[in-house]
Amino acid sequence: MRSPEFKAQPIGIIHCPYTDPKEAPIQGRFSGTRGEIEVFPEYEEGLKDVDGFSHLIILYWFHRAEGCSLLVKPFLDDEPRGLFATRYPARPNPIGLSVVRLLERKGNILQIAEVDVLDGTPLLDIKPYVPQFDQRESATIGWLTGRL
Numbered sequence: 001m002r003s004p005e006f007k008a009q010p011i012g013i014i015h016c017p018y019t020d021p022k023e024a025p026i027q028g029r030f031s032g033t034r035g036e037i038e039v040f041p042e043y044e045e046g047l048k049d050v051d052g053f054s055h056l057i058i059l060y061w062f063h064r065a066e067g068c069s070l071l072v073k074p075f076l077d078d079e080p081r082g083l084f085a086t087r088y089p090a091r092p093n094p095i096g097l098s099v100v101r102l103l104e105r106k107g108n109i110l111q112i113a114e115v116d117v118l119d120g121t122p123l124l125d126i127k128p129y130v131p132q133f134d135q136r137e138s139a140t141i142g143w144l145t146g147r148l
């Protein structure tokens with residue numbers, strides 16, 4: 001039995017220079033682009049202590065993604081790949097995930113770098129990037145092998 005639908009609310013907005021999906025890098029790690037996260041004031045208290053982290057994981061809604069196919073031609077390949085083996089933006093739940101570099105926090109505003117999202121992207125959550133939790137030295141990368 002499927003679980004019931006649930007609601008998610010944006011906790012902020014991501015501002016950055018990209019307005020055209022073709023302009024944005026395929027991953028922020030490949031660009032130094034800077035941006036700004038505006039966390040809505042009612043969530044500002046939750047930003048206490050983020051300053052000590054050099055990188056943050058941000059989760060957001062690909063608000064300009066359209067449609068969804070379970071086989072897609074990803075940015076780095078010509079062969080159709082299973083959607084869930086890619087980071088393709090158009091998904092059943094169009095949730096994106098980026099590791100960004102935190103440059104500065106002033107109140108509810110975070111200055112960030114290594115951005116790969118479009119201007120106005122709704123922010124769903126922020127978590128600290130912790131190598132001891134998030135890094136896997138033994139990770140293998142399937143069809144991406146030899147492409148990065």
Ligand SMILES: C[S@@+](CC[C@H](N)C(=O)[O-])C[C@H]1O[C@@H](n2cnc3c(N)ncnc32)[C@H](O)[C@@H]1O
Pocket residue numbers: 020021022023024025026027028061062063064065075087088089095096097098099116117118121122
């Ligand atoms: C391949 S995705 C990777 C995003 C993220 N780092 C991830 O792994 O989930 C990056 C591309 O998504 C597209 N994109 C970024 N923000 C978007 C948005 N709000 N709506 C639709 N497409 C978006 C851009 O074309 C960008 O080049």
